Amino acid sequence: MFSGSVQPSIVCLFSSTGSQPLSLFSVQVDAALPSDSFVHPLNDSASLPAPPGASLISLPKAYRDEDAEACVGKQLRQTVLHIQSPTLRTTFIQCPASFSFRTDDKGLGLKHAWLQIQVRNLGREWSFEVGIADKTGKHGVIRCSTFQVTSGACPYLPCFMFWRECADNLFSYLQKNPTLRCNYSLAPVLHLPLKFPSSSSNALTAWSTVTVYLPGFIPQFASVSRDQRSRTDASDEDGSTDPSNVPSPQFLPGGAYAHLTHIKIYATCRLRRIWLSDSPPGTGGPTPWEFELYGD
Secondary structure, three states: OOOOOOOOOEEEEEEOOOOOOOOOOEEEOOOOOOOOOEEEEEEOOOOEOOOOOOOOOOOOHHHOOOOHHHHOOOOOOOEEEEEEOOOHHHOEEEEOOOOOOOOOOOOOOEOOOEEEEEEEOOOOOOEEEEEEEEOOOOEEEEEEEOOOOOOOOOOOOOOOEEEOOEOOEOOEOOOOOOEEEOOOOOOOEEEEEOEOOOHHHOOOOOEEEEEEEHHHHHHHHHHHHHHHHHHHHHHOOOOOOOHHHOOOHHHOOOOOEEEEEEEEEEOOEEEEEEEEEOOOOOOOOOOOHHHOOOOO
16 A cells, blocks of 8 residues: 555554544444444544444443543543444454455555554453564564453563553553464464553553554564464373464564554554554654643
8 A cells, every 4th residue: 555655754544533534444343233333433522422323332430430520631522433342353443444465465565663553441352453564575463452361460572562651551461371373374363462451550541552563573473483382292292282273484474574564453442543653652753743642
């Protein structure tokens, strides 16, 4: 989509306040659940207008405090995109609208190293996915999900996933048991656990800015594959586990980072903005003011 274009230092893929926020995206919902599965723009503070013929979920108690003054600043007086469904995998937005690993399509073709997503925790399972390619043409998919729960408490892979240390970024993520699944017709999927802060963390806002360093994912495919294969060999001496389920190195991205191929945002969340940049937050010049989070 953008591989043949001159790419500025900041590229915004989605803005909920734009005139056509989903112009670059396809939208998929669960047709079997029309009253519960939808993608709908609304005002974050008022949760209006309500989606026609559908019901909004109740917001987490941490953000529906009985004291109105305690809620000031936790919501946005802006239009955001509400993505909701009890079936997470069937409800998402994707950019570009059509992309396939089976073709030579480079997808987005954006070479920026840093991806940022502004998202609101709605107290339900949530996931996002990014596709990357290295300079040898190998592809990989990174999927971060709140339902990939573990008992670890230490940061995992801090070299490539960076959560901004400020009030508008209150995520944490866990160490144990990242998984790597093999799908030879598509691309290997690196699945990482993700966790929003608990209500006891006294979050100043329900919104977070997730900042991801994309090139840092490349070496982790081989690292997790080796670890996963080692655990399989050690725990299954009788051969009941098929080691072919663990991707071999020849199928994994391992060269220098080339570009972003696609991005998917799954239910359930509220989304404000998605953009890419050449530099991490706080360096390479100021972030445009309209990208910042402002409460009510």
